Amino acid sequence: MSKKILNSIQNIPAKFIGTSSTMAIDSISIDSRSLQNGPKTLFFALVGANTDAHLYLKNLIASGVQNFVVTHIPEDCEGKANFYVVTNTLLALQQFAAAYRSLFDFPIIGLTGSNGKTIVKEWLNFLLSPDYNVIRSPKSYNSQIGVPLSVIAINEKHNLGIFEAGISTVSEMEKLEKIIKPTIGILTNIGTAHDEGFADISDKIKEKLKLFQDVQVIIYHKNPTIDLLIRPDTAVFCWSYNDAKASVLITKKGVLDKTVLTVLQNNNKFDIKIPFQDEASIENAISCLMVLLYFKYDDRTIQNRMELLYPVEMRLKVKNGINNSSIIDDSYSSDFQSLKIALDFLESQKQYKKKTVILSDIFQSGLPNDVLYSKVAELIVSNRITRVIGIGETISAFKNKFANCSTFQNTAAFVADFENLDFGNETILIKGARSFQFEEIVYLLEEKTHETVLEINLNAISYNLNFFKSKLLPKVKIMVMVKAFGYGNGGLEIAKLLEHHKVDYLGVAFADEGISLKNGGINLPIMVLNPENTSFSAIIQHQLEPEIYCLKGLYAFLKIAKQKNLKHFPIHIKFDTGMHRLGFEENTLDELIAALRGNSTVQIKSILSHLATSDDLEHMDFAHSQINLFEKVSSKLMSELQIKPLRHILNTSGISNFLDSQYDMVRLGIGLYGVSNDAQEQKQLENVGTLKSVISQIRTIAAGESVGYGRRFVAEKPTKIATIPIGYADGISRGWGDGLGFVMVKNTKAYIVGSICMDMLMVDVTGIECKEGDSILIFGENPTVSFIAQKLNTIPYEILTSISQRVKRVFYR
Structure with a gap:
């Protein structure tokens, strides 16, 4: 958010009713429940199929909010605040964001596709942040509401933007294009997500390409269908494994747990290593590579940075902590926008009156440190945080801005002093940039249970x-x-x-x-x-x-x-x-x-x-x-x-x-x-619970050997057996064993053999490339609880409610 926000308000076609149209505004809100709403908030009263924010304006005014964009003024609010009256508040939010975006002139990368948008965005931020002050969509804010909220976070210090756009049907993308106005377009993998909203795959691609109508270049995986749909006058920078007409040719080879990519652009040929072997990660990494090539980074820089790519955790997780505490794990990012989101999530999930935030230095805010940490302190106060633990040299220097704050120069110093710190009967938000390796802190604070979890x-x-x-x-x-x-x-x-x-x-x-x-x-x-x-x-x-x-x-x-x-x-x-x-x-x-x-x-x-x-x-x-x-x-x-x-x-x-x-x-x-x-x-419903476990041990048994109690399974040939640490004491019906039921290992069915034990079950993984420690899925998207219930001649209620309390629950967003 920038001081230019006042200019953008004037671009909303609205009727002003109030006492002062020049009040200071430094934030936008659409959530009446947020504790961050205050006198400098401009609140858009969105109306949806199930909610109408106009119902909560009286409470917002009582909490200090003075500026609203509304379709009408509720009777009990007249004369009590400033109102911009419009015909459609969502459209007004989008118009506001588009006007705000037009005030800035620097490169904007627009991302769309069916899969990989958020991962590519996060990796590009990592790869480019040493050289740019990047503003990007927080989390997966890529919707008709999320995109304008993302763009409004731009300020004068930013010099590169990365925004993702997601759509589910036709006539949505042109609205997002007006807001993002990308100068560089990236089309990630086109998959089957939201297929029901389009006539066919060409219809879907055509709609997504509307994001790129005014870009300088489109970066994509060369494909005949896409080639035909891109306007002839649009510059492209494409890659392929085998099409010599592509701008960049790439070959790949697996080496241990990494992939070596050989890159050929014009007459320049070099290798890079990436720490992944699955096809989705490889494609996402190549999308990032293409941006580095387009920005003309040298081979050595590309090699050094690409090898440091990491798995992206896109979820806020709620976990049980030590000493009757609750942990919100957001340990892979630390920027101002995502902090605001995490604090709202903390408020929605807090189990205890005591609330602690463990926070690393904040990067890429685009603000001077003094201003940034003053704003962070305001967030801490408005969200009624009990205690702040700051980790990093910069946040330590601004310790005096926070009440009840202790600081450490780095994560190692915190870990060394952990036994002297007091944690218990509180909700703890762990929010840190990846370089601080806050996963060590999560491990220390997390309640230790066995490796079966219900997400x-x-x-x-x-x-x-x-x-x-x-x-x-x-x-x-x-x-x-x-x-x-x-x-x-x-x-x-x-x-x-x-x-x-x-x-x-x-x-x-x-x-x-x-x-x-x-x-x-x-x-x-x-x-x-x-x-x-x-x-x-x-x-x-x-x-x-x-x-x-x-x-x-x-x-x-x-x-x-x-x-x-x-x-x-x-x-x-x-x-x-x-x-x-x-x-x-x-x-x-x-x-x-x-x-x-x-x-x-x-x-x-x-x-x-x-x-x-x-x-x-x-x-x-x-x-x-x-x-x-x-x-x-x-x-x-x-x-x-x-x-x-x-x-x-x-x-x-x-x-x-x-x-x-x-x-x-x-x-x-x-x-x-x-x-x-x-x-x-x-x-039309979304899956809520996913039961997962891991492979404890793998063995190969000979023909004639048996598995489990009662020798109910006898191998007819050499068979590879994996043992999973979950059994009927965890809620898995014994009837699901003996060849009827299965778990998913590497997206492949592995049938349960023999009797399900109290704490374990065994599955046949013959022909499946897997190893001890690999994650397996017991139910979720496939198989669903409804499918299992049908096979067991029962109802989904019984499957869900049978899962034992000893199975750890992990809540995430």
């Missing part, structure tokens, strides 16, 4: 939540079920994310689940669906809200409520409309009304029931009979008691199949975790 994609949870919210009618609230440890995925961490997304209610099965969430800092209302009478006192103590489903339970709760002199304590009344599991039956309605009439100790917050066949269209008549009975009994209860509580009967399948019965609230369960009973809907 939870928090972006996928957010996506699935928004997918189902898009199906809701206006003003319908949403309760999300986080019972059974979040369907096996991790209750507290997911609850934190849901609270960040401002869902209306959380649902748990038993009181101890709700107490755990409350103790973890969750403030959302939590309904306990199956409370036992003995848990009522604990429910009251922790401000949980019980579902009352029978007269015995009602009388027991009313008795305790009276003893404790409660007033209007929230309860939820459940009716049995045909599930015949829990709930008041119709013939008890009169006694229920009599017990509640005039009783001021409790307040009915909602009336609910549960559909037995919401996922089975063959039983639609039965489902409608349940809905009709629910309407009858709930209406009578409301009429007799003269109350207007929330009503809800739909679960995940019901949200999709009974749109006209949403009432006041719906309950989202398994759908949040990426599972649907409808095949078409399943295609």
Whole structure:
């Protein structure tokens, strides 16, 4: 962000309503939840299918924000702030960014393609940063919203930009081109991602090439289809393994764990080594090589820098730490924009009041160090960070800008003093540039467990939540079920994310689940669906809200409520409309009304029931009979008691199949975790959980030798067997063994042989190039939990909730 921002505001076609159009602005925001919003923020109130930021303007004004871009001014905000009124706030954000971009004149590299954009961007930043002050997209900010936010981060000190652009359908790229205005274009690998948004591969390439309509050159892997679609008047700089017409010819050869690339450009021929052997990494590295060649770097510099390329970690990970702490691992980058993102993520995932940031020197901000660390200190204050640990010579020199700050000259000094530092009962953000090797710090702070992990994609949870919210009618609230440890995925961490997304209610099965969430800092209302009478006192103590489903339970709760002199304590009344599991039956309605009439100790917050066949269209008549009975009994209860509580009967399948019965609230369960009973809907959900492990040992057995208990597998020929450290105590069904189930090793099916043991299983890896320590996939994208459930004649719920608590959960974005 630069002082030129004020010039850009004037380029938005907007009607100004307010008191001062010249107020200082130094940041842009679209997230009402960010603690970084303040008096110098310009807030764009975006409107989406599921959210409308205008609903939160009153709270933002109360927190100090004074400048807004809106489609309308909410009644309770008139005269209280400055408003730029537009017809479309997303378009206004894009116009603002395009106007801001036009104020700068230096080379901009624009990246697009199906795969590899973020990796190429990060590698180019590494390769070029010794010579340029680079501004780049933070993380994977390549969308219609992410691109303008990335470009707005430019300031006067930058002299090279690297921005990625991602699209999913036609007519999107021209909007991004106006914002990025690249001078150099890079087309990375074209794959199958988002194929559904285009007529064919040519249609997809044609749309992506719109990013490059005004570039000086396009860099790409030479391909006949692409060649035909590039305008004849556009300069190209292309490479190939075998086409002599390419600008650069490349041959490759594997040597140990590296790849040697022989580069031939004109008459110049030289070799470089890169530390990868997989084809995707090789292609991404060649894209970077081409940029260095285009920038006319000498052979020696290219050789030295390319050999230092490294795996790019594109995810923020949440891990369990030592001494009851939680770690957010962002240990591979340290720049100002990504710090802001990481701090917002910390706020959405914090489990403890105490928040620590371990931060290295920050590079490539484009700001003088004094200004930079003043801004960092402001971020630390606005995000209410308890403690800062700075590592690096520069941040150490500005230690006085931070409260409660200790510093170390380098990572080695921190490690040497680690035993004297106190960590525990806190959330720790670890944020460092790669050169500081903060992975050593992560290792010290991470709780040590075995090598099987369940990775939870928090972006996928957010996506699935928004997918189902898009199906809701206006003003319908949403309760999300986080019972059974979040369907096996991790209750507290997911609850934190849901609270960040401002869902209306959380649902748990038993009181101890709700107490755990409350103790973890969750403030959302939590309904306990199956409370036992003995848990009522604990429910009251922790401000949980019980579902009352029978007269015995009602009388027991009313008795305790009276003893404790409660007033209007929230309860939820459940009716049995045909599930015949829990709930008041119709013939008890009169006694229920009599017990509640005039009783001021409790307040009915909602009336609910549960559909037995919401996922089975063959039983639609039965489902409608349940809905009709629910309407009858709930209406009578409301009429007799003269109350207007929330009503809800739909679960995940019901949200999709009974749109006209949403009432006041719906309950989202398994759908949040990426599972649907409808095949078409399943295609639109994102996978949330990926269960991974490693190969502990590999051996080759002779024909006639057996594997595992009971000799259930006997080799018919020499067979290579890999042992995986996961078994039925971790939640893998024994029925999945003995040749039925498989794991994925190097993207190849390796079938489970013999009986699954308590802590291990064995697979046949004959013909698969693998070694001890290699990662394997148990479920995720392939096989899915739905596939495994089908083969085992069960349901996905059972597969997910069976995963043991001893399996470490790693949460990432």
